[in-house]
Amino acid sequence: MRANVARLGVALTTTFLVVALGLTYWQLVAADSLNAQPSNPRLVAAEQQVRRGRILDRTGRPLAEDRREGDNEVRDYPLPAAAPVTGYHSLRYGNSGLEERYDADLRGAGADDALQQLQQRLLHRPVVGSDIVTTLDARIQQAAMAALGDHPGAIVVLDPKTGEVLALASSPSFDPGKVDEQFPALRDNPDAALLNRATQSAYVPGSTFKLVTASAALDKGLVNLDQPFTCTTAINLGGQPVDCRNSIHIPRLTFKQAFAWSSNRVFALTGLLLGFPGPINPWLDDHPPGRYPWQDHSIDPSAQVLEDYAARFGFGRSIPFDLPVAPSRLKDPSSPWSVGLLASTAFGQGELSVTALQMALAVAVPGDDGKLPRPYLVSQIRSPDGTVRTVHEPGGWIDDVVSQETASVLRAFLLEGVENGYAAPARIPGVKVGGKTGTAEVGQGQTPHAWFIGLAPVDAPRLAIAVVFEHGGSGAEVATPAGRAVLQVALDVYRPQGR
Numbered sequence: 001m002r003a004n005v006a007r008l009g010v011a012l013t014t015t016f017l018v019v020a021l022g023l024t025y026w027q028l029v030a031a032d033s034l035n036a037q038p039s040n041p042r043l044v045a046a047e048q049q050v051r052r053g054r055i056l057d058r059t060g061r062p063l064a065e066d067r068r069e070g071d072n073e074v075r076d077y078p079l080p081a082a083a084p085v086t087g088y089h090s091l092r093y094g095n096s097g098l099e100e101r102y103d104a105d106l107r108g109a110g111a112d113d114a115l116q117q118l119q120q121r122l123l124h125r126p127v128v129g130s131d132i133v134t135t136l137d138a139r140i141q142q143a144a145m146a147a148l149g150d151h152p153g154a155i156v157v158l159d160p161k162t163g164e165v166l167a168l169a170s171s172p173s174f175d176p177g178k179v180d181e182q183f184p185a186l187r188d189n190p191d192a193a194l195l196n197r198a199t200q201s202a203y204v205p206g207s208t209f210k211l212v213t214a215s216a217a218l219d220k221g222l223v224n225l226d227q228p229f230t231c232t233t234a235i236n237l238g239g240q241p242v243d244c245r246n247s248i249h250i251p252r253l254t255f256k257q258a259f260a261w262s263s264n265r266v267f268a269l270t271g272l273l274l275g276f277p278g279p280i281n282p283w284l285d286d287h288p289p290g291r292y293p294w295q296d297h298s299i300d301p302s303a304q305v306l307e308d309y310a311a312r313f314g315f316g317r318s319i320p321f322d323l324p325v326a327p328s329r330l331k332d333p334s335s336p337w338s339v340g341l342l343a344s345t346a347f348g349q350g351e352l353s354v355t356a357l358q359m360a361l362a363v364a365v366p367g368d369d370g371k372l373p374r375p376y377l378v379s380q381i382r383s384p385d386g387t388v389r390t391v392h393e394p395g396g397w398i399d400d401v402v403s404q405e406t407a408s409v410l411r412a413f414l415l416e417g418v419e420n421g422y423a424a425p426a427r428i429p430g431v432k433v434g435g436k437t438g439t440a441e442v443g444q445g446q447t448p449h450a451w452f453i454g455l456a457p458v459d460a461p462r463l464a465i466a467v468v469f470e471h472g473g474s475g476a477e478v479a480t481p482a483g484r485a486v487l488q489v490a491l492d493v494y495r496p497q498g499r
Contacts, residue, residue: 053106053129055086055098057138058164058379064089064099064176073126077177079138081145084196085168085323085377088176093183096194098132098377099176101322105130105381133380135164143489144169147482152191152470154198154356155482157490160367160455160464162394163374166494167486168323168357170197199325202353203468206440206475207262208451209348211362211410214259216309217270218409219402222278223255225409229285231263238340242268242347246422255281259413260421262437264347271346272339275301294339303337306330306346312401313362314372320398321357322377328354349441360466363436363453366410367461371397415458425480426454428488434458435483437475447471452479456487462496463487 051073055064063082066073075089087097095103103109108129144155148171157167172193174186186194195201217223232251234243247253247261258266266284269292273280276293283292294302310330311317319325331351335341344350357375364373374396381389402410414434417423423435438451450472455461465483472478 050107051126051128052089053108054131055082055106056131056133057082057136057141058134058166059137060133061138063134063136063138075177077175079142080173080175080177081142081169082136082138083173083176084170084198085134085136085141086176088174088179090179090183092180097196097323098134102132102378102381106132108384128384130384131382132378133382134377135166135379136168136377137166137490137494139493140167140486140490141169143167143486145171145173147467147485148469151472152197153468153472154201155465155467155486156198156356156360157463157465157486158360158364158373158375159394159494159496160364160373160461162496163376163392163396164379164394165375165377166463166490168196168198168377170195196323197468197470198356199321199323200355202326202328202355203449203451203470204349204440204442205352205354205359206348206438206449206451207264207267208359208362208436208438208453208466208475209345209352209354210259210262210267211366211414211436211453212310212313212315213267213271213274213306213346214255214413215313215365215402215406215410216274216305217255217278217280219309219406220274220278220305222270222273222280224279224281225255227279227281228252228254229281231258231265231284231286233286235265235269237268237272237343238338240340240344242343255284256413256416257420258284259436260416260423262422267347268343271306271342272299272302274305275299275303299337299339299342303342306342309401312372312399313365314358314398315354317398319357319361319375321375325357326355328358348438356466356468358466359451359453359468360464363414363455363466364461364464365401366407366414366434367455367458367464368397368407369404370400370402370407372399372401374398411455411458411461414455418454418458422476423452423454423480425476426452426484426487428456428484428491431456431491432458433484433487435480437480439473439475442471447473450475450478452483454483454487456491462494463490465490 052066064086087099089099106129108127144167155169158165174193231244234241242265244265247263315328376392378391418426418433418435422437426435433456435454440449450469452467456463467479467483
């Protein structure tokens with residue numbers, strides 16, 4: 001009898017301890033994660049009473065705002081074209097974009113809002129979140145989305161001097177006001193409309209990467225800008241023929257003309273010559289003065305120079321930004337450099353992969369006197385009590401890429417591309433526009449990606465742009481006219497202060 005009572009006591013004690021430990025875990029250890037679950041009824045009820053802050057463009061135009069519907073707050077998106085930036089807010093599916101990044105401030109739960117939130121709850125008043133002021137210009141954003149149309153791709157427009165992003169477009173897109181009803185279809189759609197292609201999709205850049213190769217050669221003083229050379233024949237580099245067909249109509253040309261007319265052979269050879277003394281012009285000719293230097297030496301010094309300059313431009317680095325950014329890469333880290341890989345990389349193919357944001361920053365470098373600007377989307381957070389907190393200051397930069405002298409030469413190269421090269425469709429009457437096209441091969445039987453990067457006005461830059469159309473074909477015929485259309489709108493509406 002006593003043994004039975006003892007066993008019962010042990011069982012009851014054990015049960016009590018298990019229950020106590022379980023309660024301790026769920027109420028203390030896991031409480032925060034449970035409370036944060038979107039499906040938490042208490043959280044949903046509380047969120048429905050919060051008057052979420054607005055997301056505004058740079059002129060004060062609402063991109064996202066709440067409206068009262070019965071006893072609840074409903075999120076509206078007056079400009080669905082801004083979806084790649086605002087993202088969506090859903091009590092059922094959570095948040096994305098700036099709605100996610102600045103969620104605490106928008107719902108009045110930021111560090112600066114704690115006292116105000118307590119007062120409002122004690123007085124049984126609705127909690128009011130802070131407004132987020134972006135650098136986006138709704139007019140430029142609409143123009144960028146319209147230029148993409150229904151074609152998959154991305155457009156980024158930014159101020160090269162300040163780093164302010166004026167437009168960040170991604171297609172296909174979605175209406176953030178209809179996410180609750182359309183989310184399953186959007187999530188499962190192979191077109192990936194919820195993917196931000198401007199920051200999270202990486203593409204082969206094609207000839208737009210020649211800007212990086214040219215920057216390295218010019219900055220190291222390897223090129224004689226006045227010495228022409230002949231480029232008419234193909235050359236075998238690492239088992240692959242690299243030709244002059246892009247510039248065949250100008251058989252004797254300068255390095256600037258080779259850039260404007262996108263000569264693959266010239267830039268393949270330039271990449272292989274980056275680690276050797278200049279001037280490299282004689283080695284770019286149909287009849288070089290002897291055996292190429294790398295044939296008797298390692299290509300490692302040239303590869304190291306290209307790696308160095310690509311890193312300065314942001315390749316292989318984490319780009320600080322208000323939205324997640326996929327890293328751009330020069331090559332697969334597991335791939336050893338070879339003559340063929342270095343040559344193809346130097347003219348924009350190989351294993352390169354870049355985001356549209358990365359290429360907008362790249363072309364901004366000559367527009368910012370050789371610096372890589374620090375991009376940002378949010379300038380201020382404005383609390384309901386009138387307090388204004390500055391989030392980002394204009395004019396920050398990530399790295400010194402090239403000298404001011406090199407940046408000036410690069411601007412002249414970009415201008416040549418529009419005035420007398422493949423980027424001619426970017427011309428705008430009365431404005432000096434600089435640009436570089438790209439037609440990126442992506443595999444046999446597949447239509448290339450179409451690219452355009454540009455500066456305007458190139459003599460006093462205030463706009464940098466990158467355009468990519470997935471499998472769009474010719475950069476000159478598809479991406480460049482789209483870039484021109486966006487630049488025309490941006491030049492009309494954007495007036496940077498202090499310049």
